[in-house]
Amino acid sequence: MVTPQRPLSPHLSVYRFQWTMALSILHRLTGLGLGAGLVLLTWWLAAAATGPDAFASVRAFTGSIPGRFVVLGFTFSLFYHLCNGIRHLAWDFGFGYSLRTAHASGWISLMAAIALTLLAWMAGYAARGAL
Amino acid sequence: MTLRSPVGAARGLGSARAGTQHWWLQRVTAVALIPLSVWLGGALVAMTGADHAHFSAWVARPLNAVGLTLAIGTALYHFKIGADVVIDDYVHSEGLKIASRMANLFGAAVIAAVSAFAVLKLAL
Numbered sequence: 001m002v003t004p005q006r007p008l009s010p011h012l013s014v015y016r017f018q019w020t021m022a023l024s025i026l027h028r029l030t031g032l033g034l035g036a037g038l039v040l041l042t043w044w045l046a047a048a049a050t051g052p053d054a055f056a057s058v059r060a061f062t063g064s065i066p067g068r069f070v071v072l073g074f075t076f077s078l079f080y081h082l083c084n085g086i087r088h089l090a091w092d093f094g095f096g097y098s099l100r101t102a103h104a105s106g107w108i109s110l111m112a113a114i115a116l117t118l119l120a121w122m123a124g125y126a127a128r129g130a131l
Numbered sequence: 132m133t134l135r136s137p138v139g140a141a142r143g144l145g146s147a148r149a150g151t152q153h154w155w156l157q158r159v160t161a162v163a164l165i166p167l168s169v170w171l172g173g174a175l176v177a178m179t180g181a182d183h184a185h186f187s188a189w190v191a192r193p194l195n196a197v198g199l200t201l202a203i204g205t206a207l208y209h210f211k212i213g214a215d216v217v218i219d220d221y222v223h224s225e226g227l228k229i230a231s232r233m234a235n236l237f238g239a240a241v242i243a244a245v246s247a248f249a250v251l252k253l254a255l
Contacts, residue, residue: 028217031217032214035210035214038203038242038246041175042242042245045190045199045246045250045253046245046248048186048190049187049248049253055183055186063180075172078172079172082165088161128180
């Protein structure tokens with residue numbers, strides 16, 4: 001079996017860096033982050049099923065400063081992966097491949113994700129009666 | 132030793148029997164997750180700071196229990212196939228690749244079982 005020593009996917013080093021590449025890798029990173037988010041959500045549900053003491057320990061974590069950053073990362077990951085995922089589905093249908101459109105849709109996903117994250121956090125603080 | 136290239140050796144052997152299924156299921160679960168994740172995200176925001184009784188009562192409502200299991204199950208499946216692609220791209224040693232793929236599947240299955248059990252315990 002011949003195993004040629006040529007680069008296989010992904011070989012990014014041959015390209016000039018463009019910020020849409022950062023958006024692309026961010027899609028992967030937020031996807032992996034959402035996996036961690038599912039673990040956190042499962043911990044929350046399992047704690048609720050276990051009893052008030054276990055539930056209180058989850059609340060103590062998610063309410064702490066590091067915990068809030070984790071939940072913030074989860075919120076942003078959810079909205080970015082959702083918005084950019086819709087962008088990917090549009091590509092699958094053959095839309096949005098021109099350079100201009102691809103750049104514009106990248107900006108829109110990122111800005112929409114940031115806006116939705118801020119909105120969700122404002123709604124969350126409002127739900128706690130802190131706003 | 133053979134002088135045939137990998138593609139030359141594979142040609143003419145017919146389908147690998149997986150074809151586009153992996154790619155397609157990732158799209159199907161992505162479409163399903165648009166409404167499911169919007170619902171789940173909104174619900175989790177509304178549950179911010181909820182106490183144990185309030186949260187448990189919310190999970191126990193039939194629509195919420197069904198929605199939670201559907202959303203978590205679909206998201207885990209979508210995560211599992213997505214992470215498989217990441218493993219294939221970055222893990223080059225064959226043994227480590229198989230181990231990582233297995234760990235990915237086992238991890239997703241455990242989270243699915245635990246979350247489904249928790250929801251059912253609260254709902255039934």
